[in-house]
Amino acid sequence: MTSEIICVGTELLTGDTVNTNASYVSKRLMELGAGPVWQSVVGDNRERLTEAVGTALRRSDVIILTGGLGPTEDDLTKETAASLLRLPLYEDKASMDAIASFFAATGREMPEINRKQALIPLGAVVLENDIGTAPGVLFDFPLLRDQGRFYSRYRAVYMALLPGPPREMARMLDEKLMPYLRERVKGTALVSHYLTVFGTGESRAASLVGELQEGANPTVSPYVKNGSVRFRVTASAATEKAAEALTAPVLEEMKKRLGDSVVGVDIVSIADVAVNLLKKYNATVALAESCTGGLIAKKITDISGASDVFHMGAVTYVNEIKEMLLSVSHETLEAHGAVSKETAAEMARGAALKADADYALSVTGLAGPSGGTEETPVGTVFIGVHSKKSGTAVLKKRFGHGKADEREFIRELAAETALFELVKLIRKENNV
């Protein structure tokens, strides 16, 4: 079975609202084994909505619409669908009562325009809205045909109209629509895993994975983001267990080919992998950040329970503070400058000593756009990695392409690289 998502609302078209409903609905449809092959956005416009719904009815099995169920004149989804399917609207008593009590509960009088929300196409299934006024509507076409209400030759089997506000939509989808569909749509179990590699370009990673990307089941597709390449490995089978069994050997082979650039499978973030490794080995890390300016600390403390492994971060944005907080020597700063191998090494060592930490990361570099020189262009970053066991190492990197708007990108890559260096070091020291 194939599915299609149509999100209705002019605010989505104009870009004022990022469409989060589409990806939420997508994931549920994937779980159902009826992955979406079309997704579109239509404004509050009867003609275009009619075209979009008509096209969907002809080409998709399961159709989910979100938005356009509100009380105003602009809200057209239900009216347009009913008119296209030639089903009359009636005022549904249960829905009317639910709307009235929704207003009663908040002590407000129901505005007359909200009556419109209780209109339901004849023969459609009502999806109750537990946290808003707009009921949803499900057209169960086999059921409609059994009732003698519907004779078209559309391909569609189910079409649901859900409200636009994300919370109301998600709740109705999860609690009302999905249970209904799960009983009736017998899809194939789909299982996806994500293998993340870092520090290897997409082309190189893809060429290492090679012919595995040409398989039909599981399929293997790369996605690139900020220096990471994430491979999605998706298998379909009659049962979840059988689908898992198809992905496992492919993931193993990929790990073998990609070697130590593999961050992990189904990871949340590199910081999360680092924090979990530190927890596992009962170790702590201290941070000394210059150009990343707190970004690594932020990434680590994004994780609940980070305080077990992270006690101190120093953001040292000028030389005096590097000397004061991290005991970087005045001579080193004078002789080599703040953006240097030597300073990075002393920052990492200093942070580890100060916090009595097992590991420390330091970053000093030029995130730009200003401050670059011929010798040290914008994007030059020194990353220090210190461990009680292995001492201090410094990595010199050049991020970005010397363009003016790469500050965020350079900082992000520097932070992710530093965290992944920590991951690799802990793994190496513990032979995992």
Place this chain on the structure above:
Amino acid sequence: MTSEIICVGTELLTGDTVNTNASYVSKRLMELGAGPVWQSVVGDNRERLTEAVGTALRRSDVIILTGGLGPTEDDLTKETAASLLRLPLYEDKASMDAIASFFAATGREMPEINRKQALIPLGAVVLENDIGTAPGVLFDFPLLRDQGRFYSRYRAVYMALLPGPPREMARMLDEKLMPYLRERVKGTALVSHYLTVFGTGESRAASLVGELQEGANPTVSPYVKNGSVRFRVTASAATEKAAEALTAPVLEEMKKRLGDSVVGVDIVSIADVAVNLLKKYNATVALAESCTGGLIAKKITDISGASDVFHMGAVTYVNEIKEMLLSVSHETLEAHGAVSKETAAEMARGAALKADADYALSVTGLAGPSGGTEETPVGTVFIGVHSKKSGTAVLKKRFGHGKADEREFIRELAAETALFELVKLIRKENNV
């Protein structure tokens, strides 16, 4: 003129990636005066891509596609469009050279598969990619007709193929495509300004703005995000200047009504406003962060040139480090705990002294999900604001609603609140 956006990529359909490209492109098309009336997502599938592009060519004037320009077999956008338009592909020498130097610059050898990215449909305009390997493609249909290359009766006037990675897409759109289209597409001038208020709920802010939201030109619409309410004020007129003249008095009146909860008009971020105020008054700020864990430092150092006003940030995640780096007294921590008014005050004072800064912000609180007590529930945050001139004040806040998944939300609100307190204090001290 109407426009249409087609985002290509299976990862968008499956919900693995939230589609941010669509809203970015939308905003630019709105500015052009050719607002999108259709937006859709298609997977990496030749047949469905052909259908989507064919439909768009028949119904829209300006069409923007994103994604599917990569080097792999899955990347089909250019091939599909060329085949639909019956334009042969040729290897464009300039594009080939650009791709080769992209790899050369990073010291890697160009994989053979990347050759495919230099293929350009005959007669199409090449949009250079300054930060990636995939050139974009623009079909200027009037130009193609002039060249005798194209005779169809499609409605489309322009169709552009942009890369999928958001950074590459945004840069190519802004620097290559928009200048080209701006010269040729003569729409109505649309001007938008954004007024941001912080710390006032949407309902209250909306009721203060009152009837201004009912105007037709300019229109005024509120959007809510992480404690901020952003009002978009959009006017249309024959010229940009005339549109500007329509927005100005409305913005003034809104500022008057919203008072000191106004952060500013067309601001980048609260941190940006804070950094600019510090620069203006030649002052510095130091940071002492516990539960925000570097987030405020990150927000400040997101801004280029932050080093003029920010020298030191301390992320102190345990008591010992608060004592060591910020000279918080052992007695205070013992008597009142780390999450207390007293500790917040000493953290701010300590940071200011240590860095010899004019201002300091401190944050200590419980971001959760664990660690809450009846007395100090998760979401409790103390924010210290210190200034040489005004001394130290501490604000107690309770963020979130006691739910388990609010860690990020609480940290974000705490950081934004602290930064806005700094903004308000600097404004108050300088009567602006």
